[in-house]
Amino acid sequence: MSDQEGKDMKGRPRGLLSSWRFLVALLVAVVVYAYGWRETEINIHTLITGAPDIVHIVTQIVQPDLLARDKEYQAAYAEFQLPCAATPPSQPARSESEPYLVLSHTCGSTGEPLSVEGFNFRPNTRGTLRWTPPVGTQRSLQHIDSDENGHFVLAVSVPAVEESEQVQEIEAELRWNVGIPYPSETLRVVLDKMVETVFLALMATTFAIFIAVPLSFLGARNLMGGHRGTVILYFAVRGFFNIVRSIEPLIWAIIFAVWVSIGPFAGVLALGMHSIAALGKLYSEQVESIDPGPIEAIRATGANALQTVIYAVVPQIVPPYLAFTIYRWDINVRMSTVIGMVGGGGIGFLLIQWVNLLRYKQAGVAVWAITVVVWVMDYVSGVVREKIV
């Protein structure tokens, strides 16, 4: 809006709000955003009411399954008959040193209260009371906490299991950790896959460099402007870069997972493909922005075309090429963590599996590993780029 239009007949400036163009724009904006709100099903209410649902996921993710310890067990058994028959099972034998259970009665019916008392167990230890019917599956009845004398009393009710002439088994098992913590199986698997992930990014970036560098010269207007043929080649290369670059690595991963079957090789190809185009475009723009002065000077010495490229072009493009390459490798490490979700190998495959199995403690390990690796790569590439550019 010019100054003229912003003033009324008396020459006083009018407020922004009284301009009809502004009001129309405002109205259009309101309609667009209202429609967008509806279309994307934005619902602030669920954002608040749904929050408790993620608490247990988050608490498990922040307590990842990093370390494990060896466990020792102690168990004692008792027999119970459901329903009562002519001769109910006898109470377990009492011992001076071994743990044993004492039941309030050894036969009865479903739902009846039953008291289970334990003696000579390991003091101050946790465990579980389980019920094993002769037919069907075992079930856990209650947690056990032994006191300082290794004694506990539990009040349970006879569970609704199938009645049988055979005896039902009651088991009290206590567990405790021994020895020093060591890396969990999860951590070992994650580290193994993380190495695969980092190498996946390395291989993809390296392959991309070898193809993108020669292509970048063909995609530089200042080098390819000479003849009709070279101009056609220039447009072909640029078109290839733009099309390939506009297809996300995840889509490439799906294509290559079918092509070379699921695994890290598919991931290397997917990231490599995208990187060729992305690097190629950045490289060729760098070639286009070099200083023509040195080229002129080197040509004037009687140098041939190869010498001109090596002495006048290469020294100008090596540092920016390195910077772009490190940046790309950085992106590829980040991308390789998710490419596994669609079959491209690396840590993403584990992560999506654990999430689908609701094993969030394991998923947490993968999430933390990704965070650490990406952070370290970010930092390292930042330092390296600063050094060379």
Place this chain on the structure above:
Amino acid sequence: MLEIQNLTKVYDGGTVALKNVSFTVEDGEFLVVIGLSGSGKSTLLRCINRLIEPTEGHIIWDGVDVTQLSGEELRKVRRKIGMIFQQFNLVRRSSVLTNVLSGRLGYVNPWRSAMGRFPRKDVDKALSCLERVGILNQAYKRADELSGGQQQRVGIARALMQDPRLILADEPVASLDPATSHSILRYVEQLNKEDGATVLCSLHFLSLARAYATRMIALKDGEVVFQGLPTEIDDNRFKEIYGEDAIQVEIR
């Protein structure tokens, strides 16, 4: 002897940079080309070593028509023509020594040089060229760490490496301060007097031109408007070349 015959250059956009330019340069001359910006000085110098392709006309150097050459023959002529640029045109990220050595590219084995290797005698020659222009101690620095005057001396050393019989100097001092300008032009004068190289040098300032030229030509809108001795340019001639509003600025 260098003969420019009816040289015309029309750029793709239709701009006529040179119109039917003809003159002769005898061996050993220090010919200064003057004229306003855009008068065609740079185009003229670049046509002589074919960095720019002339549209019409001929350039005869020692009986060879440079405009008819191509490939290997053109490179053999170019390596005998040293060129010095207004913006120095050094490879900024390469070392001073590498920049000087690149003046030898027309002589050495292309494959060896592609690997960055130069014969020992060329490296020695490069160091002595740097010594000659007084910056031997800067040999291993990056070119862009040097001051403007020092960079232009690297440019001169690079031209020296070519054992040039002709020097094309395109506004060699236009980016430098007056004191440095004189020291640079003295090196060019040395090339002319001691090494016997013919010099074609374009300059902005008439006072500098008068100090160094053995002969001068003036370009205006792509045409030669004056040829003669520096002393022949009086106030009227000056206004002819530079326009009515121009005032002479002295550089001493």
